[in-house]
Amino acid sequence: MILVAGSINIDFAVQVQALPAPGETVMGSAYLVSPGGKGANQAVACARAGAPVQFVGCAGSDAYGDQLREALQSDGIDTTSLRRVDGQTGAAFVTVGSDGENTIAVASGVNQALREADLPELNGVTHLILQLEIPLETVRAFAQAARRAGVHVTLNAAPAHPLDDELLGLVDLLIVNAGELEALCGAQAGAGLEYQLEVLSGRGPKAIVVTLGADGAAFWTNGRCHRSAAFAVQAVDTTGAGDTFVGVLVAALRHMDLTAAVQRASAAAALACTQRGAQISMPRLSAIERLLA
Ligand code: ADP
Numbered sequence: 001m002i003l004v005a006g007s008i009n010i011d012f013a014v015q016v017q018a019l020p021a022p023g024e025t026v027m028g029s030a031y032l033v034s035p036g037g038k039g040a041n042q043a044v045a046c047a048r049a050g051a052p053v054q055f056v057g058c059a060g061s062d063a064y065g066d067q068l069r070e071a072l073q074s075d076g077i078d079t080t081s082l083r084r085v086d087g088q089t090g091a092a093f094v095t096v097g098s099d100g101e102n103t104i105a106v107a108s109g110v111n112q113a114l115r116e117a118d119l120p121e122l123n124g125v126t127h128l129i130l131q132l133e134i135p136l137e138t139v140r141a142f143a144q145a146a147r148r149a150g151v152h153v154t155l156n157a158a159p160a161h162p163l164d165d166e167l168l169g170l171v172d173l174l175i176v177n178a179g180e181l182e183a184l185c186g187a188q189a190g191a192g193l194e195y196q197l198e199v200l201s202g203r204g205p206k207a208i209v210v211t212l213g214a215d216g217a218a219f220w221t222n223g224r225c226h227r228s229a230a231f232a233v234q235a236v237d238t239t240g241a242g243d244t245f246v247g248v249l250v251a252a253l254r255h256m257d258l259t260a261a262v263q264r265a266s267a268a269a270a271l272a273c274t275q276r277g278a279q280i281s282m283p284r285l286s287a288i289e290r291l292l293a
Contacts, residue, residue: 002046002250003125003151005056005142006039007111007133008072008082009090010064011278013239019097028095035071036092036278037111038131038158041240044279045247046129047075049268049288051254054125056081056118057134058110060089065110071279081120085110090133100235100273106133106159116141122149127250131156136167143170152253155205156246157184169204173253175246177211193218194225207258211245213238217266221258228262231270231291240278245269248288267291 014028035044039057047053055077059065065084072079088109096102114134119142122128128146130139130153139155146153147170154173157163160183168174181196182189188196197208197220207221216230248268252261268288275281 001054001124002051002127002129002254003054003056003120003122004039004043004046004129004247005114005119005134005138006042006129006131007037007090007108008035008040008055008057008059008068009037009092009106009109009111010034010068011036011092011094011239013094013096013277015096015098015276017098019095019101019103032277034277034280035068036240037068037090038133038156038243040068040072041243041278041282042129042131042156042247043072043077044075045244045268045282046251047077048282048284049248049251050285051251054078054081054120056114056120058083058085058113058118060084060110061086062089064089064091081118083113083118085113087113094239096237096239096276100238102237102239104239108133114138119145122146122151125149125151126254127152127154129154129156129246129250131158131246132161133159136161140167140170143167146170154246154250156242158242162186165203168200171205172207173250174200174205174208175211175249176208177213177242181210197225209249209258209262211242211269217245217262219258219262226259228259228266231267233270233274235273237276237281238273239276240281241269241272243278244272244282247282264288264292
């Protein structure tokens with residue numbers, strides 16, 4: 001069983017020609033309302049890739065909370081640890097440009113209510129996936145408990161945030177995008193990628209994957225840097241690509257090594273770029289396998 005702990009949000013997305021500059025208003029037409037949140041997205045990506053998944057998080061007492069719970073359940077995800085909390089469900093306001101790039105502002109709502117006490121029993125859990133849209137102290141407590149129980153810990157250090165070595169030392173697999181890597185690198189910010197990965201790995205994580213958008217991914221394992229190309233697709237919306245990558249990567253690690261798992265995650269993330277939305281654009285195992293064939 002894979003346990004995903006993190007945020008669950010309702011996403012409001014508007015498509016525009018060019019992303020607005022500060023102070024600028026740009027006009028779009030229709031908007032899309034869809035389930036999101038890095039935690040919930042990664043849980044869905046994992047489940048669609050064929051893994052048994054349990055989600056732990058907090059949904060609000062508004063109608064969105066119930067809607068999001070049902071969305072997870074429809075993907076076969078165990079939601080017994082999704083706590084209903086009085087207050088607003090988290091919400092993300094997404095702007096998508098014509099080139100598929102996006103900007104996102106998130107109102108955390110009750111995602112900030114997730115506490116150490118929410119962690120369910122870890123019996124039967126082999127992998128834990130965490131991100132940074134919930135309180136940092138909860139992330140730390142969950143990682144510590146997982147480490148004690150011998151559970152493999154993946155931290156997707158997103159959104160960008162500097163982290164201390166104590167937390168990094170609890171992480172088996174660290175996954176970041178280029179901006180998040182810079183935020184973690186401190187004195188090494190702006191240095192070459194390979195050097196940054198070497199220094200970062202010295203702070204604790206056993207393996208590190210950096211996603212590089214259309215340039216694919218780089219990963220550090222066993223003291224070496226490797227590259228993996230992206231799959232060529234017509235990208236219309238990259239929202240959820242990073243989350244798809246994380247969820248599918250960890251689902252794949254149950255059966256294969258990091259090199260093969262990164263390739264599988266890249267295929268899934270590329271497919272997620274070909275449709276609008278976060279969870280609704282995430283591929284199923286059959287589509288991933290067709291692209292890999
Ligand atoms: P994030 O969305 O978290 O910033 P990235 O932009 O790095 O993450 O994208 C995550 C992964 O999604 C990449 O490593 C790549 O595999 C895939 N991806 C992103 N953009 C494209 C694209 N234009 N074409 C193909 N694959 C893409």
